[in-house]
Amino acid sequence: MADYYELLGLSHDADLEEIKKRYRKLAFKYHPDRNEGSKEAEELFKQVTEAYEVLRDPEKRSMYDRYGEQGLRGSADSGGRGGFDPADPRAIFEQMFGAGGFAGFEDLFGAGGARTQRTASRKGKTIRMQVSLTLPEVAHGVKKTLRVSILGECEPCGGSGAKSGTQPVVCPGCGGAGEKRHVQRSVFGQFVSVQPCQNCHGEGRIIQELCSACRGEGRTRGDEEIEIEVPAGVTAENFLTLRGRGNVGPRGGPRGDIAVLLEIEDDPRFSRDGSDIFHELPITFSQAALGDEVQVPTIEGAAQVTIPAGIQSGDHLNLKELGLPDLNGHVRGDQIIRVVVWTPTDLNAQQEEALGNLRGVEALAPEQIRRRTHRGFWSRVKEAFTGG
Known part of the structure; x- marks a missing residue:
C-alpha cells in the first residue's frame, strides 16, 4: 500500500485540520455512492479512509512515522491494520463523521449518522442513454421526447416487495438497524466496526411472503416517455442529468437519475x-x-x-x-x-480552346507568380532595409 501521507497528498508535518480537509475531499471524490460499480474508486476510498484513521490519531501517527505500516500491524492485538477492520470503509466513514466531525457530510450520500430502524432505501441505478442532435438543433436548442425503459414501483405491493395484504417484519437479528456493531480493543484504544446484518442483508426488514408480480423486488419494468430540453450551444459529450427520474430503488428506495449523453450528428455541409x-x-x-x-x-x-x-x-x-x-x-x-x-479535368474542345486563348493573355506567367510568392529570406531582409 502507498505511503499514507502520499495517499492524502500531505506533507509529513501536516496538522490535523489539513488532514481532515484532504480526507474530506478525497472521501467525497471516491465514495462508492458517487462511483457506482468502480472497483478502483472503492479501493481508493478504502485506502484514504485507512490513512485518515491512522494520521488523525497522535499515537497511531507517531507509531506509523517511526515504524511504518508494519509497526501498526505488529502492535495491534486484533482486527486489521491499526486495530480496525478495513473491510467496511463505509461504516468507518459514518463512524467518523456521523458524530459531528463534519456535520452534514453524510447527507451528500443519504447515509445519515445515528440509526434506529433502517428501511430499504437503496437508490435506483442511474439510467444512461444517448441522444443525437443536428447542428440546427444545437444552434437553437430543442425539446425531445424519449421513450425509456424504467424500473417503476410495483403496483400490487406498493413497492414493499411483500405479498398483497402482508408487510415486511422487523429483522430479529438486528432489531431493524440493518447492521451489527462489534467493539474491538487494541493497544491504541477501542474501535467500533459496523457490518451489515447478514440475516436481512442490511435492510432491517425481512419479507416473509414475496409479491408474485415483482418477486420481492418492489419494482417492475415498464416504458415511460420523458421530455428533455436541450439548451442551445451544447457540444458533443455534454451530459444532461434528470434528477430523480430514473429507476426506483429496490423495495421502496428513491429513484435514481437519468443521464443523457449528447452526440452531434455529422453534417456534410459544415x-x-x-x-x-x-x-x-x-x-x-x-x-x-x-x-x-x-x-x-x-x-x-x-x-x-x-x-x-x-x-x-x-x-x-x-x-x-x-x-x-x-x-x-x-x-x-x-x-x-x-x-x-x-x-476541371475533362475538357471539351470548346473549353480547351477558351483556356488556350486565356493562356496567351494572362497577366502573370507561372514563373513570375513563383518569384513573387516564394522570395528568399535575404531578399526580404534587403527589401526591408533598402525599401526596394
Missing part, C-alpha cells in the same frame, strides 16, 4: 470548431477572376455571398454571427467560408 462553423465553397476560374454572386448553405437557410474579383483558392469569407451560440447564449460564432478554386 465542420465545427467551438462556436464557429466552416463551409468549403468550390468556384470556377472565371468566378475567381471576375467575381460572382452565389448562394451558400447556412444553419439559418441559404444566404447570398459576394465573391470578390481576384479571390484566391484558400481565401476565407466570413458570415458574422451565423455560427453557433455558446452554452450561455450570449455570444454567437461566425460561419467561415473557405474558397476552393476548382480545376
